[in-house]
Amino acid sequence: MRRLDADRYLVILLLGFGGSIVLTRLYLELTGYPTVGGDTLHIAHAVWGGLLLFVGGLLPLALANRSALLVAALATGVGAGLFVDEIGKFITVDNDYFFAAAAPVAYAVFVLTLWVWFRVRGRRDPSPASQLHAALELLGDVVDRDLTRSDRRELERRLESACDAEPERLRRLAEDLLELTRSGALDGGVTAPGRVRRLVTRLDRWTDRHLSGARLRRVTVGALAVLGVVAVADLAVVGFIGLDLLDGTTTSLADAANRYARVGIQDGLGTTLLLLRVGLDVVVGVLLLVGAVLVARGRDRRGVEVAQGGLLLALTLVNVLLFYTDQWVASGAAATELVVLGLVWRYRRDALGEGPDGEVDDDADGDADGADVTGEVSEPAGRRR
Numbered sequence: 218m219r220r221l222d223a224d225r226y227l228v229i230l231l232l233g234f235g236g237s238i239v240l241t242r243l244y245l246e247l248t249g250y251p252t253v254g255g256d257t258l259h260i261a262h263a264v265w266g267g268l269l270l271f272v273g274g275l276l277p278l279a280l281a282n283r284s285a286l287l288v289a290a291l292a293t294g295v296g297a298g299l300f301v302d303e304i305g306k307f308i309t310v311d312n313d314y315f316f317a318a319a320a321p322v323a324y325a326v327f328v329l330t331l332w333v334w335f336r337v338r339g340r341r342d343p344s345p346a347s348q349l350h351a352a353l354e355l356l357g358d359v360v361d362r363d364l365t366r367s368d369r370r371e372l373e374r375r376l377e378s379a380c381d382a383e384p385e386r387l388r389r390l391a392e393d394l395l396e397l398t399r400s401g402a403l404d405g406g407v408t409a410p411g412r413v414r415r416l417v418t419r420l421d422r423w424t425d426r427h428l429s430g431a432r433l434r435r436v437t438v439g440a441l442a443v444l445g446v447v448a449v450a451d452l453a454v455v456g457f458i459g460l461d462l463l464d465g466t467t468t469s470l471a472d473a474a475n476r477y478a479r480v481g482i483q484d485g486l487g488t489t490l491l492l493l494r495v496g497l498d499v500v501v502g503v504l505l506l507v508g509a510v511l512v513a514r515g516r517d518r519r520g521v522e523v524a525q526g527g528l529l530l531a532l533t534l535v536n537v538l539l540f541y542t543d544q545w546v547a548s549g550a551a552a553t554e555l556v557v558l559g560l561v562w563r564y565r566r567d568a569l570g571e572g573p574d575g576e577v578d579d580d581a582d583g584d585a586d587g588a589d590v591t592g593e594v595s596e597p598a599g600r601r602r
Contacts, residue, residue: 218342218346218347218350219337219340219342219347220286220354221350221351221354221355222283222286223337224334224337224338226286226287226289226290227290227330227333227334227337227338228334229287229290229291229294230290230291230293230294230297230330231294231327231330231331231334232294233290233291233292233293233294233295233297233298234294234295234297234298234301234326234327234330235298235327236294236295236298237266237294237295237298237299237302238298238299238301238302238323238327239548241262241298241299241302242302242544261303261306262299262302262303263299263300263302263303263306265296265299266295266296266297266298266299266300266301266302266303267296267300268296269292269293269295269296269299270292270293270296270297270300271296272289272292272296273289273290273291273292273293273294273296274289274293276288276289276292277289281357282357282361283354283357283358283361284361297326298323301322301323301326302323304319304322304323305318305319308322317541318541320540320541320544320547321537321538321540321541323540324536324537324540324547324551325537328532328533328536328537331532332533335573338572338573339572339573343378345378345379345380345381345382345383345387345388345391346379346382346387348375348376348378348379348382348391349375349376349379349382349387349390349391351375352372352375352376352379352391352394355368355371355372355375356372356394359403364403365414369398369403369404372398372403373395373398373399376391376394376395376398377395379391380392380395424563428563429567430567433563433564433567434512434513434564434568436560437509437512437524437560437561437564438509438512438513439509440557440560441505441506441508441509441512441524441557441561442505442506442509444502444505444528444553444554444557445501445502445503445504445505445506445508445509445527446502446506447502448498448499448501448502448505448531448535449498449499449502449503449506450502451494451495451498451499451502452495452498452499490538490541490542491542493538494535494538494539494542497530497531497534497535497538498531498535500527500530501527501528501530501531501535502527503527504523504524504526504527504530505524505527505528507523508520508521508522508523508524508525508527509524511523512524512564517564517565517568517569518569521561521564521565521568521569524561525558525561525562525565525573528554528557528558528561529558531550531554532551532554532555532558536550536551536554
């Protein structure tokens with residue numbers, strides 16, 4: 218059964234994983250790849266990654282507090298990033314950290330984890346047993362005095378769903394807990410939202426005010442169109458470089474185009490990967506442009522499906538090939554595409570009331586009041602699944 222807030226923990230893990238790799242490589246490049254340990258030892262950052270992985274595995278085994286899961290998710294993500302960042306040393310005979318395939322392998326691990334998050338986020342289990350598991354997790358916050366008012370409403374909703382549980386002992390447990398919750402006996406464990414949750418809620422409310430309706434449509438169409446044009450432009454740039462190379466020389470304009478396209482051909486494999494990347498780029502660009510046109514013309518469902526398909530193709534295939542050529546350009550491309558994918562998902566939620574998986578999204582019609590009768594900020598009740 219899916220753990221309550223599993224998608225949130227996976228997001229933290231993904232941020233820790235991707236961020237640790239990018240920041241580590243940026244730090245090493247800026248500092249000239251220093252050696253930690255002296256003349257005899259070399260303490261690679263994979264060692265620290267393994268230590269953090271151990272901590273990330275130890276915390277949920279030793280601690281019952283739900284807050285420990287947040288720390289465990291971050292420690293696991295950062296630890297895995299530091300470990301996978303040195304994958305080049307582990308798959309080459311000469312322990313080559315700069316092995317060209319190392320960055321694509323690390324990115325492939327990130328994409329696979331992103332796919333796991335996508336599947337976990339889209340998984341819904343309405344069974345009474347699953348609802349009761351989620352309610353019992355929320356009751357842990359009552360012990361820690363960390364239950365917000367929106368959590369309390371969520372607890373009540375979960376227990377109501379669990380009242381149909383079988384066998385009878387589970388049904389009676391759910392009914393007794395629901396009666397206890399409604400009686401106000403748990404209110405002593407209800408606290409105001411923390412600073413981070415208040416900040417997230419305010420950010421949600423700000424985006425609801427400034428990025429919705431016609432403005433959200435225009436921003437989504439514009440972002441898809443720009444990415445589509447850039448993707449298709451790769452074909453024109455590489456074609457120009459190829460024509461300029463026919464006489465065995467290149468002009469300054471071709472050299473500038475080469476720097477833009479990050480061709481960097483060194484061998485036959487590089488040429489093959491380049492041609493494959495360009496072909497996929499064209500497919501992605503066409504899908505994004507078609508999606509932009511469809512959304513602009515009001516064909517929202519078809520438009521977001523086509524655009525989402527193009528972005529997922531870019532994230533899962535094109536960027537793997539791009540990482541083989543230039544890790545920094547690929548990192549920027551992946552970050553930009555993830556932002557635009559989030560924008561498409563937001564538009565899908567607002568325009569169609571659907572999540573990324575095409576099913577009805579609880580967030581679209583949840584209780585987004587933002588403040589309860591006491592004036593305290595709370596997050597939408599539909600935020601959890």
